[in-house]
Amino acid sequence: MSDTNTLSHEICGILRDEILLQRYRSGERFPSERDLASRFDASRGAVREALSQLDQMGLIRSQPGGARIQSIDSASIAILGPLMVLNEFPDAELVDQFLQTFAALTSLSIKGAIEKADEAQLIQMTKMVVEMSRYANDFETMQPRMSLFHELISNITDNLVVRLIGNDLKAQFVEGMMQSGIKPMMNELSLEGFFKKLEISISKKDGAMAADAFDQHFEELRRATKLAIQTREQELSLKTA
Amino acid sequence: MSDTNTLSHEICGILRDEILLQRYRSGERFPSERDLASRFDASRGAVREALSQLDQMGLIRSQPGGARIQSIDSASIAILGPLMVLNEFPDAELVDQFLQTFAALTSLSIKGAIEKADEAQLIQMTKMVVEMSRYANDFETMQPRMSLFHELISNITDNLVVRLIGNDLKAQFVEGMMQSGIKPMMNELSLEGFFKKLEISISKKDGAMAADAFDQHFEELRRATKLAIQTREQELSLKTA
Protein backbone atom coordinates (compact mmCIF):
# COMPACT_ATOMS: atom_id res chain seq x y z
CA MET A 1 0.00 0.00 0.00
CA SER A 2 2.34 2.67 1.16
CA ASP A 3 5.61 2.93 2.91
CA THR A 4 5.90 -0.74 3.65
CA ASN A 5 9.47 -0.37 4.89
CA THR A 6 8.20 0.51 8.32
CA LEU A 7 8.83 -1.65 11.31
CA SER A 8 5.13 -2.24 11.87
CA HIS A 9 4.71 -3.54 8.32
CA GLU A 10 7.69 -5.80 8.75
CA ILE A 11 6.35 -7.22 12.00
CA CYS A 12 2.90 -7.59 10.43
CA GLY A 13 4.33 -9.53 7.49
CA ILE A 14 6.17 -11.96 9.71
CA LEU A 15 3.16 -12.57 11.94
CA ARG A 16 0.83 -12.80 8.93
CA ASP A 17 2.94 -15.56 7.42
CA GLU A 18 3.11 -17.43 10.73
CA ILE A 19 -0.66 -17.32 10.90
CA LEU A 20 -1.05 -18.42 7.27
CA LEU A 21 1.43 -21.24 7.98
CA GLN A 22 -0.97 -22.26 10.73
CA ARG A 23 1.47 -21.83 13.60
CA TYR A 24 -1.60 -20.93 15.67
CA ARG A 25 -5.01 -22.56 15.93
CA SER A 26 -8.24 -20.76 15.25
CA GLY A 27 -9.59 -19.29 18.46
CA GLU A 28 -6.24 -19.49 20.21
CA ARG A 29 -4.97 -16.42 21.98
CA PHE A 30 -2.25 -14.56 20.14
CA PRO A 31 0.94 -13.49 21.94
CA SER A 32 0.53 -10.28 23.90
CA GLU A 33 1.68 -6.92 22.63
CA ARG A 34 4.29 -6.76 25.36
CA ASP A 35 5.62 -10.22 24.49
CA LEU A 36 5.76 -9.38 20.80
CA ALA A 37 7.47 -6.06 21.53
CA SER A 38 10.10 -7.99 23.40
CA ARG A 39 10.39 -10.64 20.69
CA PHE A 40 10.88 -8.08 17.92
CA ASP A 41 12.90 -5.67 20.07
CA ALA A 42 10.42 -2.94 19.19
CA SER A 43 8.14 -0.55 20.97
CA ARG A 44 4.63 -1.53 21.91
CA GLY A 45 3.35 1.19 19.59
CA ALA A 46 4.93 -0.42 16.53
CA VAL A 47 3.57 -3.80 17.56
CA ARG A 48 0.11 -2.32 18.10
CA GLU A 49 0.12 -0.97 14.57
CA ALA A 50 1.18 -4.34 13.21
CA LEU A 51 -1.61 -6.05 15.14
CA SER A 52 -4.09 -3.47 13.90
CA GLN A 53 -3.09 -4.39 10.36
CA LEU A 54 -3.56 -8.10 11.08
CA ASP A 55 -6.92 -7.29 12.61
CA GLN A 56 -7.98 -5.41 9.52
CA MET A 57 -6.94 -8.40 7.39
CA GLY A 58 -9.31 -10.46 9.47
CA LEU A 59 -6.53 -12.76 10.66
CA ILE A 60 -6.89 -11.85 14.32
CA ARG A 61 -9.53 -10.23 16.44
CA SER A 62 -8.13 -7.70 18.89
CA GLN A 63 -9.89 -7.37 22.20
CA PRO A 64 -9.04 -6.62 25.83
CA GLY A 65 -7.55 -9.73 27.41
CA GLY A 66 -5.70 -10.67 24.24
CA ALA A 67 -6.17 -10.99 20.50
CA ARG A 68 -7.65 -14.23 19.14
CA ILE A 69 -6.78 -16.07 15.94
CA GLN A 70 -9.60 -15.98 13.40
CA SER A 71 -10.55 -18.54 10.81
CA ILE A 72 -9.09 -17.91 7.36
CA ASP A 73 -12.63 -17.87 6.01
CA SER A 74 -13.23 -14.49 7.57
CA ALA A 75 -10.03 -12.98 6.24
CA SER A 76 -9.85 -10.23 3.66
CA ILE A 77 -8.67 -10.85 0.13
CA ALA A 78 -5.45 -9.07 1.06
CA ILE A 79 -4.11 -12.39 2.35
CA LEU A 80 -4.45 -14.19 -0.96
CA GLY A 81 -1.21 -12.94 -2.50
CA PRO A 82 0.91 -13.84 0.54
CA LEU A 83 -0.92 -17.18 0.82
CA MET A 84 -0.09 -17.92 -2.79
CA VAL A 85 3.64 -17.56 -2.28
CA LEU A 86 3.95 -19.02 1.21
CA ASN A 87 6.07 -21.89 0.06
CA GLU A 88 8.89 -22.36 -2.38
CA PHE A 89 6.65 -22.34 -5.43
CA PRO A 90 3.17 -20.94 -5.76
CA ASP A 91 0.16 -22.92 -4.60
CA ALA A 92 -1.11 -24.26 -7.92
CA GLU A 93 -4.63 -24.70 -6.64
CA LEU A 94 -4.87 -21.15 -5.37
CA VAL A 95 -3.36 -19.82 -8.61
CA ASP A 96 -6.06 -21.68 -10.49
CA GLN A 97 -8.70 -20.21 -8.21
CA PHE A 98 -7.38 -16.75 -8.96
CA LEU A 99 -7.66 -17.44 -12.69
CA GLN A 100 -11.17 -18.87 -12.38
CA THR A 101 -12.24 -15.78 -10.50
CA PHE A 102 -10.64 -13.47 -13.05
CA ALA A 103 -12.53 -15.36 -15.75
CA ALA A 104 -15.87 -14.91 -14.00
CA LEU A 105 -15.32 -11.19 -13.41
CA THR A 106 -14.04 -10.67 -16.95
CA SER A 107 -17.06 -12.45 -18.33
CA LEU A 108 -19.30 -10.03 -16.48
CA SER A 109 -17.25 -7.06 -17.62
CA ILE A 110 -17.08 -7.88 -21.29
CA LYS A 111 -20.81 -8.51 -21.44
CA GLY A 112 -21.47 -5.19 -19.76
CA ALA A 113 -18.99 -3.37 -21.98
CA ILE A 114 -20.44 -4.65 -25.24
CA GLU A 115 -23.90 -3.71 -24.04
CA LYS A 116 -22.93 -0.20 -22.97
CA ALA A 117 -20.30 0.76 -25.54
CA ASP A 118 -21.02 3.45 -28.11
CA GLU A 119 -19.80 3.17 -31.70
CA ALA A 120 -16.47 4.86 -31.04
CA GLN A 121 -15.76 2.57 -28.15
CA LEU A 122 -16.62 -0.54 -30.12
CA ILE A 123 -14.23 0.60 -32.83
CA GLN A 124 -11.56 1.18 -30.24
CA MET A 125 -12.12 -2.24 -28.78
CA THR A 126 -11.82 -3.84 -32.19
CA LYS A 127 -8.62 -1.91 -32.90
CA MET A 128 -7.09 -3.11 -29.67
CA VAL A 129 -8.05 -6.69 -30.35
CA VAL A 130 -6.52 -6.54 -33.83
CA GLU A 131 -3.40 -4.97 -32.34
CA MET A 132 -3.15 -7.69 -29.77
CA SER A 133 -3.64 -10.49 -32.24
CA ARG A 134 -0.38 -9.44 -33.90
CA TYR A 135 1.40 -10.65 -30.81
CA ALA A 136 -0.26 -14.04 -30.43
CA ASN A 137 3.22 -15.53 -30.57
CA ASP A 138 4.75 -13.16 -28.05
CA PHE A 139 2.99 -13.35 -24.71
CA GLU A 140 5.08 -10.74 -22.99
CA THR A 141 4.48 -8.09 -25.64
CA MET A 142 0.82 -9.00 -25.88
CA GLN A 143 0.21 -8.93 -22.12
CA PRO A 144 0.48 -5.16 -21.50
CA ARG A 145 -1.94 -4.61 -24.39
CA MET A 146 -4.31 -7.08 -22.82
CA SER A 147 -4.12 -5.11 -19.62
CA LEU A 148 -5.02 -1.93 -21.49
CA PHE A 149 -7.93 -3.74 -23.10
CA HIS A 150 -9.13 -4.84 -19.67
CA GLU A 151 -8.88 -1.25 -18.47
CA LEU A 152 -10.97 -0.05 -21.40
CA ILE A 153 -13.56 -2.72 -20.69
CA SER A 154 -13.59 -1.75 -17.04
CA ASN A 155 -14.06 1.92 -17.87
CA ILE A 156 -16.95 1.22 -20.21
CA THR A 157 -18.66 -1.16 -17.79
CA ASP A 158 -17.89 1.10 -14.85
CA ASN A 159 -18.68 -1.41 -12.17
CA LEU A 160 -16.73 -0.19 -9.12
CA VAL A 161 -17.18 -3.43 -7.20
CA VAL A 162 -15.62 -5.48 -9.97
CA ARG A 163 -12.90 -2.89 -10.50
CA LEU A 164 -11.77 -2.85 -6.89
CA ILE A 165 -11.79 -6.64 -6.64
CA GLY A 166 -9.99 -7.00 -9.96
CA ASN A 167 -7.35 -4.39 -9.14
CA ASP A 168 -6.59 -5.90 -5.77
CA LEU A 169 -6.49 -9.50 -6.98
CA LYS A 170 -4.45 -8.64 -10.03
CA ALA A 171 -1.85 -6.72 -8.05
CA GLN A 172 -1.38 -9.60 -5.67
CA PHE A 173 -1.44 -12.22 -8.39
CA VAL A 174 1.04 -10.48 -10.64
CA GLU A 175 3.41 -9.83 -7.78
CA GLY A 176 3.25 -13.44 -6.67
CA MET A 177 3.86 -14.77 -10.17
CA MET A 178 6.77 -12.41 -10.80
CA GLN A 179 8.27 -13.29 -7.45
CA SER A 180 8.26 -16.96 -8.33
CA GLY A 181 9.34 -16.49 -11.94
CA ILE A 182 6.43 -18.51 -13.35
CA LYS A 183 5.68 -17.65 -16.97
CA PRO A 184 2.88 -19.50 -18.72
CA MET A 185 3.43 -20.45 -22.36
CA MET A 186 0.17 -19.91 -24.19
CA ASN A 187 -0.69 -21.97 -27.24
CA GLU A 188 -0.40 -19.65 -30.24
CA LEU A 189 -3.25 -21.19 -32.21
CA SER A 190 -5.49 -20.94 -29.20
CA LEU A 191 -4.64 -17.29 -28.77
CA GLU A 192 -5.31 -16.56 -32.44
CA GLY A 193 -8.65 -18.31 -32.20
CA PHE A 194 -9.47 -16.25 -29.15
CA PHE A 195 -8.70 -12.93 -30.79
CA LYS A 196 -10.67 -13.89 -33.90
CA LYS A 197 -13.70 -14.90 -31.88
CA LEU A 198 -13.44 -11.78 -29.76
CA GLU A 199 -13.25 -9.56 -32.82
CA ILE A 200 -16.32 -11.17 -34.34
CA SER A 201 -18.29 -10.95 -31.12
CA ILE A 202 -17.55 -7.24 -30.83
CA SER A 203 -18.60 -6.55 -34.41
CA LYS A 204 -21.81 -8.50 -33.82
CA LYS A 205 -22.26 -6.82 -30.42
CA ASP A 206 -22.68 -10.32 -29.06
CA GLY A 207 -21.75 -10.12 -25.35
CA ALA A 208 -22.36 -13.80 -24.67
CA MET A 209 -20.05 -14.78 -27.50
CA ALA A 210 -17.36 -12.44 -26.19
CA ALA A 211 -17.75 -13.88 -22.72
CA ASP A 212 -17.42 -17.36 -24.15
CA ALA A 213 -14.25 -16.33 -25.97
CA PHE A 214 -12.78 -15.10 -22.73
CA ASP A 215 -13.84 -18.25 -20.91
CA GLN A 216 -11.91 -20.29 -23.42
CA HIS A 217 -8.97 -17.95 -23.19
CA PHE A 218 -8.83 -18.36 -19.42
CA GLU A 219 -9.13 -22.13 -19.75
CA GLU A 220 -6.01 -22.05 -21.91
CA LEU A 221 -4.29 -19.72 -19.48
CA ARG A 222 -5.15 -22.07 -16.62
CA ARG A 223 -3.72 -25.00 -18.53
CA ALA A 224 -0.54 -23.14 -19.42
CA THR A 225 -0.06 -21.82 -15.90
CA LYS A 226 -0.61 -25.23 -14.33
CA LEU A 227 1.96 -26.68 -16.69
CA ALA A 228 4.44 -23.89 -15.94
CA ILE A 229 4.11 -24.48 -12.21
CA GLN A 230 4.54 -28.24 -12.62
CA THR A 231 7.59 -27.66 -14.78
CA ARG A 232 9.00 -25.38 -12.16
CA GLU A 233 8.39 -27.89 -9.40
CA GLN A 234 10.16 -30.55 -11.41
CA GLU A 235 13.10 -28.27 -12.05
CA LEU A 236 13.37 -27.60 -8.36
CA SER A 237 13.10 -31.29 -7.54
CA LEU A 238 15.91 -32.11 -9.96
CA LYS A 239 17.98 -29.37 -8.48
CA THR A 240 17.59 -30.88 -5.04
CA ALA A 241 18.44 -34.43 -6.16
CA MET B 1 -13.68 -6.58 12.34
CA SER B 2 -13.05 -6.58 16.01
CA ASP B 3 -13.53 -4.20 18.84
CA THR B 4 -14.67 -1.34 16.70
CA ASN B 5 -15.64 0.77 19.67
CA THR B 6 -12.11 2.01 19.95
CA LEU B 7 -11.20 5.61 19.41
CA SER B 8 -8.96 4.80 16.46
CA HIS B 9 -11.80 3.03 14.66
CA GLU B 10 -14.11 5.95 15.35
CA ILE B 11 -11.61 8.43 13.97
CA CYS B 12 -10.96 6.16 10.98
CA GLY B 13 -14.67 5.95 10.20
CA ILE B 14 -15.11 9.72 10.26
CA LEU B 15 -12.08 10.33 8.06
CA ARG B 16 -13.03 7.46 5.71
CA ASP B 17 -16.43 9.02 5.13
CA GLU B 18 -14.92 12.47 4.54
CA ILE B 19 -12.65 10.93 1.93
CA LEU B 20 -15.50 9.00 0.31
CA LEU B 21 -17.55 12.22 0.29
CA GLN B 22 -14.64 13.70 -1.66
CA ARG B 23 -13.77 16.38 0.87
CA TYR B 24 -10.20 15.94 -0.38
CA ARG B 25 -8.80 15.69 -3.88
CA SER B 26 -6.74 12.77 -5.12
CA GLY B 27 -3.04 13.49 -4.55
CA GLU B 28 -3.77 16.19 -1.97
CA ARG B 29 -1.93 16.05 1.32
CA PHE B 30 -3.97 14.81 4.23
CA PRO B 31 -4.03 16.69 7.54
CA SER B 32 -1.06 15.89 9.76
CA GLU B 33 -1.24 13.47 12.64
CA ARG B 34 -0.68 16.30 15.09
CA ASP B 35 -3.48 18.39 13.57
CA LEU B 36 -5.86 15.43 13.62
CA ALA B 37 -4.91 14.60 17.22
CA SER B 38 -5.84 18.16 18.11
CA ARG B 39 -9.03 18.07 16.04
CA PHE B 40 -10.24 14.84 17.66
CA ASP B 41 -8.83 15.65 21.11
CA ALA B 42 -6.95 12.36 21.03
CA SER B 43 -3.41 11.14 21.33
CA ARG B 44 -1.18 10.92 18.32
CA GLY B 45 -1.01 7.16 18.85
CA ALA B 46 -4.75 6.75 18.36
CA VAL B 47 -4.64 8.93 15.26
CA ARG B 48 -1.70 6.95 13.89
CA GLU B 49 -3.69 3.77 14.19
CA ALA B 50 -6.65 5.35 12.44
CA LEU B 51 -4.42 6.52 9.62
CA SER B 52 -2.85 3.08 9.36
CA GLN B 53 -6.33 1.67 8.86
CA LEU B 54 -7.09 4.22 6.14
CA ASP B 55 -3.78 3.37 4.53
CA GLN B 56 -4.63 -0.30 4.52
CA MET B 57 -7.97 0.51 2.87
CA GLY B 58 -6.02 2.18 0.13
CA LEU B 59 -7.68 5.55 0.76
CA ILE B 60 -4.46 7.32 1.75
CA ARG B 61 -0.78 6.65 1.29
CA SER B 62 1.23 7.34 4.44
CA GLN B 63 4.74 8.64 3.96
CA PRO B 64 7.13 10.99 5.69
CA GLY B 65 6.14 14.56 4.90
CA GLY B 66 2.45 13.77 5.07
CA ALA B 67 -0.08 11.25 3.87
CA ARG B 68 -1.58 11.68 0.39
CA ILE B 69 -5.12 11.00 -0.76
CA GLN B 70 -5.33 8.06 -3.15
CA SER B 71 -7.70 7.49 -6.01
CA ILE B 72 -10.75 5.40 -5.11
CA ASP B 73 -9.73 2.98 -7.86
CA SER B 74 -6.88 1.73 -5.75
CA ALA B 75 -8.98 1.25 -2.64
CA SER B 76 -9.79 -2.08 -1.08
CA ILE B 77 -13.24 -3.58 -1.25
CA ALA B 78 -13.65 -2.71 2.42
CA ILE B 79 -14.82 0.75 1.36
CA LEU B 80 -17.77 -0.53 -0.65
CA GLY B 81 -20.15 -0.97 2.27
CA PRO B 82 -19.53 2.51 3.67
CA LEU B 83 -19.69 3.96 0.16
CA MET B 84 -23.05 2.34 -0.35
CA VAL B 85 -24.62 4.04 2.67
CA LEU B 86 -22.87 7.39 2.47
CA ASN B 87 -26.09 9.23 1.88
CA GLU B 88 -29.59 9.07 3.20
CA PHE B 89 -30.54 6.08 1.10
CA PRO B 90 -28.25 3.54 -0.52
CA ASP B 91 -26.57 4.29 -3.82
CA ALA B 92 -28.81 2.33 -6.19
CA GLU B 93 -26.13 2.00 -8.81
CA LEU B 94 -23.61 0.59 -6.38
CA VAL B 95 -26.22 -1.77 -4.94
CA ASP B 96 -26.85 -3.03 -8.43
CA GLN B 97 -23.13 -3.50 -8.99
CA PHE B 98 -22.97 -5.56 -5.80
CA LEU B 99 -25.77 -7.77 -7.09
CA GLN B 100 -24.21 -8.16 -10.52
CA THR B 101 -20.96 -9.21 -8.90
CA PHE B 102 -22.73 -11.67 -6.60
CA ALA B 103 -24.42 -13.12 -9.68
CA ALA B 104 -21.12 -13.62 -11.49
CA LEU B 105 -19.46 -15.24 -8.51
CA THR B 106 -22.48 -17.42 -7.80
CA SER B 107 -22.55 -18.53 -11.38
CA LEU B 108 -18.95 -19.69 -11.08
CA SER B 109 -19.66 -21.39 -7.77
CA ILE B 110 -22.76 -23.29 -8.80
CA LYS B 111 -21.05 -24.58 -11.93
CA GLY B 112 -18.08 -25.74 -9.89
CA ALA B 113 -20.30 -27.30 -7.23
CA ILE B 114 -22.38 -29.34 -9.66
CA GLU B 115 -19.21 -30.54 -11.33
CA LYS B 116 -17.52 -31.57 -8.09
CA ALA B 117 -20.41 -32.75 -5.94
CA ASP B 118 -20.76 -36.42 -5.05
CA GLU B 119 -24.14 -38.15 -4.92
CA ALA B 120 -24.79 -37.34 -1.29
CA GLN B 121 -24.04 -33.69 -1.86
CA LEU B 122 -26.31 -33.52 -4.91
CA ILE B 123 -29.09 -35.03 -2.83
CA GLN B 124 -28.47 -32.50 -0.11
CA MET B 125 -28.53 -29.67 -2.61
CA THR B 126 -31.82 -30.89 -4.02
CA LYS B 127 -33.30 -31.20 -0.53
CA MET B 128 -32.33 -27.65 0.30
CA VAL B 129 -33.80 -26.33 -2.93
CA VAL B 130 -37.07 -28.14 -2.28
CA GLU B 131 -37.06 -26.78 1.28
CA MET B 132 -36.48 -23.27 0.02
CA SER B 133 -39.18 -23.44 -2.63
CA ARG B 134 -41.72 -23.84 0.17
CA TYR B 135 -41.00 -20.28 1.14
CA ALA B 136 -41.22 -18.66 -2.27
CA ASN B 137 -43.90 -16.38 -0.80
CA ASP B 138 -41.92 -15.46 2.30
CA PHE B 139 -38.61 -13.86 1.42
CA GLU B 140 -37.43 -13.41 4.98
CA THR B 141 -37.90 -17.04 5.91
CA MET B 142 -36.44 -18.19 2.62
CA GLN B 143 -33.35 -15.98 2.84
CA PRO B 144 -31.48 -17.73 5.68
CA ARG B 145 -31.99 -21.02 3.84
CA MET B 146 -30.59 -19.48 0.71
CA SER B 147 -27.55 -18.43 2.70
CA LEU B 148 -27.08 -22.00 3.89
CA PHE B 149 -27.39 -23.20 0.31
CA HIS B 150 -24.71 -20.73 -0.74
CA GLU B 151 -22.49 -22.00 2.05
CA LEU B 152 -22.94 -25.58 0.88
CA ILE B 153 -22.10 -24.56 -2.68
CA SER B 154 -19.05 -22.72 -1.45
CA ASN B 155 -17.87 -25.70 0.57
CA ILE B 156 -18.24 -28.05 -2.38
CA THR B 157 -16.55 -25.70 -4.83
CA ASP B 158 -13.90 -24.81 -2.27
CA ASN B 159 -12.58 -21.76 -4.09
CA LEU B 160 -10.98 -19.65 -1.39
CA VAL B 161 -10.69 -16.57 -3.60
CA VAL B 162 -14.41 -16.55 -4.30
CA ARG B 163 -15.22 -17.34 -0.69
CA LEU B 164 -13.24 -14.46 0.76
CA ILE B 165 -14.63 -12.00 -1.78
CA GLY B 166 -18.15 -13.28 -1.27
CA ASN B 167 -17.96 -13.20 2.52
CA ASP B 168 -16.57 -9.69 2.60
CA LEU B 169 -19.00 -8.27 0.04
CA LYS B 170 -21.97 -10.02 1.60
CA ALA B 171 -21.19 -8.76 5.10
CA GLN B 172 -20.95 -5.20 3.88
CA PHE B 173 -23.97 -5.45 1.61
CA VAL B 174 -26.25 -7.01 4.22
CA GLU B 175 -25.23 -4.47 6.84
CA GLY B 176 -25.83 -1.60 4.46
CA MET B 177 -29.24 -2.87 3.43
CA MET B 178 -30.32 -3.52 7.00
CA GLN B 179 -29.10 -0.12 8.05
CA SER B 180 -31.26 1.53 5.41
CA GLY B 181 -34.26 -0.74 5.91
CA ILE B 182 -34.49 -1.67 2.22
CA LYS B 183 -36.35 -4.94 1.69
CA PRO B 184 -36.83 -6.16 -1.86
CA MET B 185 -40.16 -7.81 -2.68
CA MET B 186 -39.43 -10.74 -4.96
CA ASN B 187 -42.01 -11.92 -7.44
CA GLU B 188 -43.37 -15.21 -6.14
CA LEU B 189 -43.85 -16.82 -9.55
CA SER B 190 -40.34 -15.87 -10.51
CA LEU B 191 -38.97 -17.44 -7.37
CA GLU B 192 -40.94 -20.63 -7.93
CA GLY B 193 -39.67 -20.83 -11.49
CA PHE B 194 -36.15 -20.33 -10.22
CA PHE B 195 -36.36 -23.14 -7.69
CA LYS B 196 -37.90 -25.47 -10.24
CA LYS B 197 -35.19 -24.78 -12.78
CA LEU B 198 -32.51 -25.12 -10.15
CA GLU B 199 -33.88 -28.45 -9.00
CA ILE B 200 -33.96 -29.80 -12.55
CA SER B 201 -30.46 -28.58 -13.30
CA ILE B 202 -29.11 -30.32 -10.22
CA SER B 203 -30.80 -33.60 -11.07
CA LYS B 204 -29.41 -33.36 -14.62
CA LYS B 205 -26.01 -32.29 -13.25
CA ASP B 206 -26.25 -29.39 -15.70
CA GLY B 207 -24.04 -26.65 -14.30
CA ALA B 208 -24.75 -24.20 -17.12
CA MET B 209 -28.47 -24.55 -16.57
CA ALA B 210 -28.06 -23.96 -12.85
CA ALA B 211 -25.93 -20.90 -13.54
CA ASP B 212 -28.61 -19.63 -15.90
CA ALA B 213 -31.24 -20.15 -13.21
CA PHE B 214 -29.20 -18.08 -10.79
CA ASP B 215 -28.61 -15.39 -13.41
CA GLN B 216 -32.36 -15.04 -13.81
CA HIS B 217 -32.83 -15.06 -10.06
CA PHE B 218 -30.36 -12.22 -9.65
CA GLU B 219 -32.02 -10.29 -12.47
CA GLU B 220 -35.25 -10.49 -10.50
CA LEU B 221 -33.49 -9.54 -7.29
CA ARG B 222 -31.94 -6.54 -9.04
CA ARG B 223 -35.32 -5.46 -10.31
CA ALA B 224 -36.94 -5.85 -6.91
CA THR B 225 -34.11 -4.08 -5.09
CA LYS B 226 -34.10 -1.18 -7.55
CA LEU B 227 -37.84 -0.82 -7.05
CA ALA B 228 -37.52 -0.96 -3.27
CA ILE B 229 -34.88 1.77 -3.31
CA GLN B 230 -36.99 3.96 -5.61
CA THR B 231 -40.00 3.44 -3.37
CA ARG B 232 -37.93 4.41 -0.38
CA GLU B 233 -36.65 7.52 -2.10
CA GLN B 234 -40.19 8.53 -2.96
CA GLU B 235 -41.34 7.97 0.60
CA LEU B 236 -38.54 10.15 1.87
CA SER B 237 -39.35 12.83 -0.70
CA LEU B 238 -42.95 12.89 0.36
CA LYS B 239 -41.89 13.07 3.95
CA THR B 240 -39.80 16.13 3.22
CA ALA B 241 -42.54 17.90 1.28
Add this chain to the structure above:
DNA sequence: CCGACCAAATTGGTCAGACCAAATATTAGC
Protein backbone atom coordinates in the same frame (compact mmCIF):
# COMPACT_ATOMS: atom_id res chain seq x y z
C1' DC C 1 -14.06 -33.57 42.28
C1' DC C 2 -16.61 -29.71 40.39
C1' DG C 3 -18.58 -25.25 40.22
C1' DA C 4 -18.94 -20.62 41.94
C1' DC C 5 -16.82 -16.57 43.51
C1' DC C 6 -13.28 -13.24 44.29
C1' DA C 7 -8.77 -11.03 44.17
C1' DA C 8 -4.65 -10.51 41.69
C1' DA C 9 -2.35 -10.47 37.45
C1' DT C 10 -2.35 -9.74 32.69
C1' DT C 11 -3.80 -7.56 28.62
C1' DG C 12 -5.55 -4.07 25.40
C1' DG C 13 -6.48 1.02 24.71
C1' DT C 14 -4.77 5.44 25.25
C1' DC C 15 -2.01 9.18 26.85
C1' DA C 16 2.16 12.56 27.01
C1' DG C 17 6.62 13.73 25.81
C1' DA C 18 10.86 12.87 23.49
C1' DC C 19 13.96 11.97 19.54
C1' DC C 20 15.41 11.00 14.69
C1' DA C 21 14.88 10.54 9.54
C1' DA C 22 12.53 12.24 5.55
C1' DA C 23 9.85 15.61 3.16
C1' DT C 24 8.31 20.28 2.57
C1' DA C 25 8.52 25.22 2.95
C1' DT C 26 11.14 29.30 3.28
C1' DT C 27 14.99 32.19 2.61
C1' DA C 28 19.20 33.83 0.59
C1' DG C 29 22.23 34.36 -3.26
C1' DC C 30 23.08 34.69 -8.13
Add this chain to the structure above:
DNA sequence: GCTAATATTTGGTCTGACCAATTTGGTCGG
Protein backbone atom coordinates in the same frame (compact mmCIF):
# COMPACT_ATOMS: atom_id res chain seq x y z
C1' DG D 1 13.30 33.76 -11.90
C1' DC D 2 15.97 29.79 -10.48
C1' DT D 3 18.75 27.09 -7.42
C1' DA D 4 20.82 25.77 -3.22
C1' DA D 5 20.92 26.00 1.68
C1' DT D 6 18.48 26.23 5.85
C1' DA D 7 14.53 25.91 8.83
C1' DT D 8 10.33 23.80 9.80
C1' DT D 9 7.06 20.24 9.56
C1' DT D 10 5.83 15.62 9.31
C1' DG D 11 5.95 10.62 9.87
C1' DG D 12 8.12 6.66 12.50
C1' DT D 13 9.39 5.05 16.81
C1' DC D 14 10.56 5.04 21.59
C1' DT D 15 9.66 5.15 26.88
C1' DG D 16 6.82 5.19 30.75
C1' DA D 17 2.42 5.82 32.77
C1' DC D 18 -2.54 5.00 33.70
C1' DC D 19 -7.20 2.89 33.26
C1' DA D 20 -10.78 -0.52 31.72
C1' DA D 21 -11.58 -5.25 30.44
C1' DT D 22 -10.32 -10.03 30.53
C1' DT D 23 -7.88 -13.97 32.29
C1' DT D 24 -5.87 -16.67 35.81
C1' DG D 25 -5.31 -18.76 40.18
C1' DG D 26 -6.82 -19.67 44.77
C1' DT D 27 -10.39 -20.71 48.09
C1' DC D 28 -14.68 -22.43 49.63
C1' DG D 29 -18.88 -25.08 49.62
C1' DG D 30 -21.68 -28.88 47.95
